[in-house]
Amino acid sequence: MDQKKEDLSKSFEEFQSKMDLFSSILEKFGLDIITKMGQTNLKITQLTDKINALDKATIDIKSMIPQLSNVIENQKFLEDELDLIKSLLKNMGQISSKKKEVENSVDRDETATIKKDIILSQFNDLRENLEALEDPIVVKPILEQVKEDIFEFTGGHRILYEISQVVIRLNSASSLNDLMDEQDTTSKTIKDHLMEKITFWNNKLMVKD
Structure with missing residues (x-):
């Protein structure tokens, strides 16, 4: 009888020990589950926060779209304005260049007009004084100067040849009353x-521009 009690007591102790071990294992397992669930909940919370932040950023970006559109439109407007300014500057440069060309042309025209007036005045003075002149030496330098002025004015003209022919004749003449052609008595x-x-x-110079 005592032996049975002792065996029963041992069996109970073993059972109790196993139950304690099982309880310990179950408790540890439960704690692990709770811990992992807590970690999972934390991750879910963090992920939810990130999703909410992303939603907020998306909303902010959407709200900025009209502003971005305005920026793009303003940029295009500025580019158009810059193109207009560049075009105006280019046109101003061309106008300035043309203006300078016109001014240079006007200056050349004025210089040519002055030169022509000087030549005409020299011819007219010579013609007025010819009646009183006799010495070819007096006329020769006048014609030489006129010839140089005509060359500067025209760059080349038949008048130069005709004046040269007169100057050649003056070199051998003793008087302005000598015949222009010594070989022709009707000259x-x-x-x-x-x-x-x-x-x-x-008359020739008057029609020369």
Whole structure:
């Protein structure tokens, strides 16, 4: 009888020990589950916060779309304005260049006009004084100067050749009353020839721009 009690007591102790072990294992397992559930809940919470933040950022971006559109439109407007300014500056440069060309052209025209007036004045003065002149040496430097002025004014003209022919004749003449062509007795005198030629030369120069 005592042996049975002792065996029963041992069995109970073993059972109790196993139950304690099972309870310990179950408790540990439960704690692990609770811990993992807590960690999972924390991660879910963090993920939820991130999703909410992302939603808020998306909403903020959507709210900025009209502003971004305005920025893009303003940028396009500024680009158009810059293109307009560049075009205006380019046109101003072209206008300035053309203005300078016109001014240079006007200056050249004024210079040419002045030169032509000087030549005409020299011819007219010579024609007025020819009646009182006799010495070819007096006339020669006047014609030489006129010839240089005509060359500067025209760059080349038949008048230059005709004046040169008169100057050559003056080199051998003793008087302005000598014949222009020594071989032709019907030839006009140097003085008359010059009077006639000066009128002709003036007319030629008057139509020369």
